[in-house]
Amino acid sequence: MGYIALLIFLFILIGLALVFVFVNKLLGPKSSDALQDYPYECGVPLYDKSAQSTFHQGYYLLGLLLLLFDIEAAFLFPWTVVYRYLGIFGFIEMALFILILTYGLVYAWRKGALNWQFEEESL
Amino acid sequence: MPWAKGEEFLDLKERFKGLEIEEKATITILRIDKSQLIDLLKALKEEKGFKLFIDHSVVDFPDKKPRFEAFYILYKVDEKKRIVVKTWTDGELPSIEKLWFAGKWAERECYDMFGIRYEGHENLVRAFMWETYQHYPLRKDFPLEGYATEYLPSLNEVLWGDNLQGLMNYDRMHTYVPTLEDLEITEKKRLKKKAQIVLNWGPLHPGTHGTMWFLFDLEGERVYQCDVILGQLHRGVEKLAENEMYNQFLVYTDRMDYLSALCSNQAWVVAVERLLGIEDLVPEKAKYIRTMMSELQRINSHLLWLGTYALDLGALTIFLYTFKEREKLMDIIEGITGARLTISYTRIGGVRMDLPEGALEVIRAFIKRFPKELEEWERILSRNRIWLRRNIGVGVISKEDVYFYGLTGPVARGSGVPYDLRKFEPYDAYGWVEFDIPVGENGDVYDRYLVRLEEMRQSLRIIEQCLNALEKMKKAPFFAESPDPKKLKLSLDGIGLKVPEGEIYSSGENPRGELGFYIYSKGGIKPYRVKIRPGSMYNLCIYPKLMKDRVIADAVTVLASLDPVVGEIDR
Amino acid sequence: MEGFVAWLIITLIKILVILAVVLGVGAYLTLLERKVAAHIQRRPGPMVVGWHGLLQPLADGLKLLTKEDLFPRYGNKFLYNLALVMALVPATLVFAVIPFGPEFELFGIKIKPMLTDVNIGILLVFALGSMAVFSIALAGWASNSKYALIGSMRKAGIIVSYEVVITFAVMGPIILAGTLSTYDIVQKQIDQKLWYIWLQPIAFVVYMFAMLAETGRVPFDVQEAEAELVTGFTVEYGGMKFGLFPLVEWYIEVLSLSAIAVVLFLGGWSPINIPFLGFLDPLFFLGPLSPFVWFILKVSLLFLFVLWLHWTLPRYRIDQIAETAWKVMLPLTFVNLVFTAIIAPLIWR
């Protein structure tokens, strides 16, 4: 039942979002200017026409780390709920788990994955 | 005035054949043949200690052969001495980019304006005009009205089919305007793409403090290489100066560094007074008023810097707080001079008007309260961990860089070079008041921030001393009286002021660095050539170096700490 | 059958109420923000449209609605619009699991003042929260503007970093409560006579940091950083589309995350807590309305605190933010987790 309500809410919201997407097309004025759809780059000609090229950002490693840690977190969530029934055994197991996680973090740290990419490259 | 003495260079005479030493009251010149120029400059820099590059340009004499006279102005910070090196050329000069990076920009400007070619210049592209422009505007044979080629219909005409008559009926034929293609060629010529994307940062961008155009070649967010395209605000002020009377040019100094108009006014007026030799004639009261006003303006300018700097780093509220105080300063300046931004208050020989009633009281009230406000902003910013992390270690300028890049003003002082013209060659009342030169240690952005804050405090000290002095001379004259009105006519409107033949380089300490005027006078009511040394431009020339391997977020930090004003850079 | 119809009607009413509250309050929070900012900066703020600018949000909305619909050259239209849907939907969906007050009875029907009390409430909140990264990445990519691209990448990097931190930060209160349902967590705090902030101050501070980072508030507003990136990933959006992104990011998300913070750390709708002893309710005279008022009060105080920070602090640089997340915040949450696991049995007794 609870999830059906969520689903109803989801559809209503999608409908609402679509309204917002198209409302300007209906209500707004229409004009035609040769350069009105020119991508914003401070009023001068673009050096490269498309911005959709490769973009080195140094987030890739962060993304990988997110995957790792979020999956670990997903493991931990059920444990947090049932921790009170597990007793000392649960505690030790969790401590080990977090220890491994911490070791992973330290490893990533030592490898320089957490440093911003440009600092690493200048080494 | 601190010009180097001729006898100091006698030993150079043996090494350099044909070295002529010329010593005048307003200038000391070393003349040398073009072939030995680089050696002489090198000797001056490395042996004689004239390390700081001030300015370089040429003067055009269309009737002479060779046609151009080039000059290089150098400064020795330790002994407070200045020297000018001159040489004649017919359109080619050796480049000094190995000796001073700042020379590179000066040479580009010279190439742009006079068409001088520099041998050995690594990147000789136009400084202000776009790449496809054909002419050299500062040559004497370039017509003042430009070459009319484009038709620009007026707005009214388009809207209402209106044909304007009388005074409004000005010529609609206009000089060249760059097209998108021209700009694209310029852009491509300035920067060869080496990394992933080239980002146009400016000219219409909130973070560039005016209309500056930066090209960032980005590897992710890291700036791989950077280039600056100037000239968006170029109005040919130097050309105008050649065609205006000495007093009238004052109006254009307002519009160069529009944030510190009074300081620019003062620098220009002092330069002309020195050229005329009437510095002593100017009444004491006028000197005190000028000093006080330009210190008020300095605070005003630094407040704008602080506000926009904090704004760039995300602290929006400080911006409004500084503008609150700035508004008060504007009120004061408006009440005394009649204008808020383009002030034109000083005149050759004094100031335009005496102080009005109540001015001293208001200024006193202001400086009494101001330190408290300053302290409040410091409590928000100076010790804030975010502020510290954003500022410390960013944009580090070493002492050698200061000389190599010709940096002046708070940027030089932030790196530990106590270069302050108010102390080094005091003009107006600066010799009579006490103040300290704040000097930084590491030369990073944070040091420049601290230096500017301390400068505001020192300005308050100066203003207070000026107030005390001014209170004692309520009835004193504020304008010089000419000893011989037939020979030298001094008036508020400046009609009939004739300046004798001569040349001078004189500079004032602007909030953004040294604003210098090289005036070449052939006699008469108009100068023959005025070269303006813009502090902002030479301060900006270190920017590409500072930005290398930094991220875009540091771009605003570094730029704001250099604090350029485009009106002054482009002139 | 009849039960289902009644349930459907109640659900629809709840949805309507939530939508009205979220969008209406969201719109008026813009006015609140402008007023707060203005007074901090010694200005009166909007004063012209309505009494003290009270109709300003309507005027702004009207203006945004009647703007021309522009689409950047060389962009991707489908993704460009999809980004907007992806931004609005998950952010608002979070309100489905936020309990505004205790269960009450109306016309003989027991109603929980939340859309649905699912037993994985908190997990749902953070799952939906991390959806924001898609919308932002898409918006930046589809706009075909370098500023948008950089802004969206920055924001994606922040969300990626702080998503981990925030999930580990909320584990402390969950251990103490032993449930993932938002309603039950509040109920547990009332039963245990303890707001979890007293035992979880580190988690709370970390949560606040992460909340500011995820919503792009100062000192973490690098994605828009108007001095560097103009407006970041929304630079090519116009009209209502442009209006929605800040609305979602700065108001709806701040609101929902503040509400979650109240649920997790500040005891939901419960009045002022004296640890282990009980509750003190100065608003007792409001009777059954008092819990709702408390909840709204706490959320709005948190929101005001966020505004206060926003209009005081400068902003971090992106690499500093990411490094803070991994090198300071994450180890802190680990320490907090172990600490909580040790003291948790004392609380259950």
Next chain:
Amino acid sequence: MVKRVFERPLSWIERIFFIDFIRGLSITIRHAFRRTITTHYPYEKLVPPKRFRGFFGHKVVDGKEPQPAFDEWVERFKIKVEVGKSRCVVCMLCKRACPVPQLFEIEGEKLPDGRRRVSVFNMNMMLCTFCGFCVDACPVDCLFQSDIHETASYTRRDAVLNLEILEKIGRDWQRRREEEPDRIWIDDKNRERLWYENSVKLPEVKR
């Protein structure tokens, strides 16, 4: 002489308890409860100081001309003096002092009785830099700058001030503010709002 400025590192206590944030926050919250200082512009306006350099005007002949300069110039150019009309003696000094002389269009006309008077005096405000050199140059205190600062207009033609407008501005000025003392500014509710923290006390002046 030389003052060194330097940074001090944050202490651990400051770091852990966010002392630096709290300091900043305490200042902003204090400001939030103080009076606002802005002028609500189109509804409230500041009165510009007397020296304000705004739009131009011609003072009219009203018996308060600077003597003996006025009589001398009138005699020199054989100007017909009429009460209530512009004091201009068509000396062209303003045009000579101007950095942008194209903005002036000045002509005199010869009257039947042999005297002259100004007939055309146009100023194109689009070219003006508002520097005030022309005002300094005016020998008879005719051309002056008023406190009119809201000068936006819909057409370019409105930017040209002709003799009629100049005289109107002049008469208005002479009626309103001529008598005012040369003070830094007049007391004004809006300006007081900005300056209230500084508690400025200016000598009393009646207006």
